[in-house]
Amino acid sequence: MTAKQRLPDRKSKVTVREVALRANVSESTVSRILRNKGPIADDTREKVMEVVRAMGYVPNRIAGSLASLNSNLVGVIIPSLSNIVFPEVLQGIHAGLEATDNMQAVISISNYDVELEENVIRGLLAWKPAAVLTTGFEHSDATRRMLELSDVRVVEMMDIDSDPIDIAVGMSHRSAGYATGRHLVEKGWRRFGYVGHNLDNDRRARLRFEGLRSALFEAGLDIAARAVAGSASSVGAGKQMTAQLLDGDTPVDVIVYSNDDMAVGGVFHCQSAGISIPGDVAVFGFNGLDIGFQMPQPLSTIRSNRFLIGKTAIEAMLTEPAGTKIDTGFEIFEGGTA
């Protein structure tokens, strides 16, 4: 226990008060030194810092936030953690946060449910965060109102196909769908299939689908057959729906998927069934996930910039005026499956 002798006292919680007492200065001086605010004599600073270290003092941010009426918390609401796309956005947010004066993310999940989102945001706002970053434009009226009435910055991430409450950072999913259609038509594909997941709560996948159809219409084409799962997107759903589509009566020579997870499932199904890609059928995804890129035949897809969206969301919330929309773009990845 001798090793513990120079450690902070076991129990007694140490506050600015104790530090001030021990250092023979006022609480305000301790506070100023700790926040590097205002002019401080060098020896005062040294004396105080020594006491701070000796006592193992950790400022209480709850008290600090209450007193200064601002917190360094950023509320983040994402729809799900099971789709790797959102953890990637979180990584970007985390990277953006590292450049700040140690802001902290408070993360919640909305499960693609606007009612749940409303509750979650209510709980978040109670912590008086500096900003709330949420996903997409679909919110309940009450959510929208809470956000408008509060004076926190709001960033709606992923999508820029509508007008933001405050700031939007993302890409145009409609354009991505359109670009997919144009690209595939130009490559000579004519008989289009579509394999999707439950789009009821996935506005962005719906927008991509609409964009795709517009491009096909312009070329005098349409989607000849489709198979849509009742569940969220997953590799398993992609396998199943691909099997269903290919077992149908309408022949297709290219399948556009609602995203890469579904498309990887499509590739797995074709491998199992001895269907050659892209000879028998071509496959095109969306997102540009690493798993698709690493497959023996790299998945043809559109790369979205999830990390960039998260990082930019933080930067924008710190610097941009209300009404800003930032397009993080996308790019077609040729790959080997279409």
Next chain:
Amino acid sequence: MTAKQRLPDRKSKVTVREVALRANVSESTVSRILRNKGPIADDTREKVMEVVRAMGYVPNRIAGSLASLNSNLVGVIIPSLSNIVFPEVLQGIHAGLEATDNMQAVISISNYDVELEENVIRGLLAWKPAAVLTTGFEHSDATRRMLELSDVRVVEMMDIDSDPIDIAVGMSHRSAGYATGRHLVEKGWRRFGYVGHNLDNDRRARLRFEGLRSALFEAGLDIAARAVAGSASSVGAGKQMTAQLLDGDTPVDVIVYSNDDMAVGGVFHCQSAGISIPGDVAVFGFNGLDIGFQMPQPLSTIRSNRFLIGKTAIEAMLTEPAGTKIDTGFEIFEGGTA
């Protein structure tokens, strides 16, 4: 704008004070009603709740926490978000939290770096969380000390092969490695290869490796060849290291991977190179990720329970005494690749 007439006043932030004033009661009464504490006359409650709704009052949790000296925050530190395993743990934590009186997770990333973890935990403790959930047993001395001195509950997740600071929830990675070795030896494999990632900061992968070797030793065997990436685990690293191992001089008939990501990379390499699995070489992973399960040949692996670990961590922190270790177990998944 008539629709906005009944909405809360635009600016003036509303506090208990305003609610109390408008409802003709004291602040303490408002506080009691909002927290369902103590006896309250029915009509008082109704009257106050009406005002609360009318004014759109949202309690300030920062003030609440400071006054009551306890927060509903739970600090969570995970090493990374790029390995899907940790988002899965977060999902479990989220599920566990839903059963509580709306506690909120504050999530930070340590990037497998004990120094960074120390800073992150320091920042977290400043928020006086109810508990800190972190990953594994590897911490700096300072981290360990902070955690011990603070009176927050501490859960170390994923691993149970050491003694916890407070509570540990996870599985024995040594046993999992051992079980892998036994299983594969029993199935008749004799020439073992190992493909891994950078294990310097990954104690659990090291423990699995040690367990595997023990099992092999007991059977009079050893690892004949290995290829270890300098980077973190990924499908790409798995492809590359598998190629390297199979190009070496030492023939192997089964490869044990440090985890499923690496193993999936191994499968992809074999597909590209026309190597048949498990005929030419068998493949065995660790984790039981969905992607491995969905492949045309389901990946042989060990299933860990990441979701359960997260969920149990929350439950344990609420109910279990210090010193508790909870084994969430694992199971061998036969699959088709070994």
Next chain:
DNA sequence: CTGAAAGCGCTTACAG
């Protein structure tokens, strides 16, 4: 360059 005082928005004994 430093200190005394008020206050941030709640909660919690304590009294009645």
Next chain:
DNA sequence: CTGAAAGCGCTTACAG
């Protein structure tokens, strides 16, 4: 069943 008062641990004008 309800209220007045003190206090949680900081920060921020204001004075000097």
